[in-house]
Amino acid sequence: MAIIGNQAGPQRIEPPADGENGEPVVLGGAKGNWFRRVGWSHLVGVLALAFSIFPILFVVSAALNPDGTLSSSQLFPSDISFDNFAETFSGSFPRWFLNTLIIGVASAALSMFISACAAFAFSRFRFTGRRLGLIGVLLIQLFPQFLAIVALYLIFTEITELWPPIGLNSVTGLLLLYLGGALGVNTWLMKGFFDTIPKDLDESAKVDGATHAQVFFGIILPLVKPILAVTGLLGFIAAVNEFLIASVFLTDDSVKTAAVGLYGLVADAQTRNANFGLFAAGAVVLAIPTVLLFQYLQRYIVGGLTAGAVKG
Template structure:
C-alpha cells in the first residue's frame, strides 16, 4: 500500500510485522549475515591496511613507491570488471573446499577481503603526521616493531582507524553487485540482496515492507557512528597539551 500524501495520516506497524513474520523473507537471518560479514571484513581490512600503512610510512625498501602507486591504480578500477574471473575462481574453489565456494558466507567474506588494503593511503597519511621520534625512543628502550606499532603508535591513530572503520563498515553493508552474484540462496543473502529481491518481486505491494527493512538497516550505521564518535573526538584532542 502506497500513500499519495507526503505527510502520513496514520501510524502503522503492519509492514514491520510483515517483515518479520513472512517465512519466505528471513529478515533476521539476512540481518545477522550482514552484521557478521560487515564486522569481520571491517576488522580484517582495518588491521591489514594499518599494518601495510605502517610499513609504507616508516620503512624505506625497494619497490615502496611502486607498491603505493600500484595500490592507488588498482582502486581506480571498479569491482565488476573482475566479476567473471572471481566467479570462475570461487566455483573452482567450491569444488575443492565447499565451505569457501559460491553461496557461502565464508567465501563471500574471503572475496571481500581482497580489498583489505583499500584504506592504506588514508591511514598512511595519518601515520606520516606522527613524529618518528616516538618510534626511535621506544626502539632505544628495547621495543620491537610489533611493540612500537601496537603499544606506541596504535593508540595515537585511533581517529583515522575509527573513520576508516566506519567507511569500510558502510561499504560492506551496502555492497550489492558481488553479493547478488555470489549469494543466491535465501538463507545466505545479505540485507542488500534480500531487500532488493523483496521489492523486485512486487514493487507496489512490498514497497512498505522494503521501507521498513531499509529503516532498520540504517540502525547499525547510526549506532556505530555514535560509538566511534568519542574515539574520533578523544583522539583528536589527546595531543592538545600546553607547551
C-alpha cells in the first residue's frame, strides 16, 4: 500500500485484488499451472535425453561386458572388464584408428582452409560469374555424393593405373574425395559469416598498404575463428563417421578406416555375436577424439552457427 500526495491531499492506493476474497493477483499465472507453462518442456527434455543416451549406454555396457557377445549384453552389466579393449588394441584396430585420425584431421584442416579462401573471394570481390558460381556450388550440394559413386570408382580405377599413391586403397585418394564433398557446404556457411564483418576493416588495411593476402590472414581469419571451429568440427565428424564411400574405396586391411574395419567384425552373421564386444569397444574409443574436440571448440560453436545467419 502506498500514499501519494497531491493538491487534493494524500490518497491511498490499494494493491489489486482478484476475486471475492480480495487475494492479490499473482503475476505469472495461477497456482498449479507450472506443468502447463514450463513443466512439459522439462518432460520433453528428459525424454529426448533418455532417447539419445540409451544407445550410448548400451554400447558402453557391451564394451565393458566380459562375455563380449550381443546376446549377453545388458544395459547395466553385472561384471565390468576391460578385456574387450585389450583385445581390440591387440589386432588391426590401432592402424585403423590412426588412418581415421589422419584422414579426419587432414580433411577438416584442408577443407576449412580452402573453403575460407573461396568464401573470402565470394564475399569481398565482385567478378564475372560470382552469382552463378554461388548458385552452382549450392545446386551441386543438393545431390548426395554417393550418387556419383560409380563414376568416381571408374575415375579412381584409371588413376590407380597411372598413379597408385592417389588411387584406390590409398589414404590420399580418399582424402581428395572427401575434400570435394565438403567444400560446397563450408563455403556457403563461411560466406554468410564473412558478410557480417565490416568491409571498412579491409579498406583501412589497404589504405595502409596491406595486400589481399595480408588482409585475409592478418585481419579476417582472426575474426572468423568461430566459423572456422564449426566447419573444422563438422568436417572431422563427417570424415570419421563416413562409411559407404570408404567401404568401396578401401579394401586393403592396412588402409581401412575404423568405421570400415569395425563393420568387418560384425558383417559376418556367424561371427557377429562373438565380436560384438570388440565392435563396441572400438566404437567407444573412436568416439573419444570427437568428444574431446567438441569440448575444446565448444565456446566457438554457438557463435559460429548463428552469426552467419544475420546477413546473407
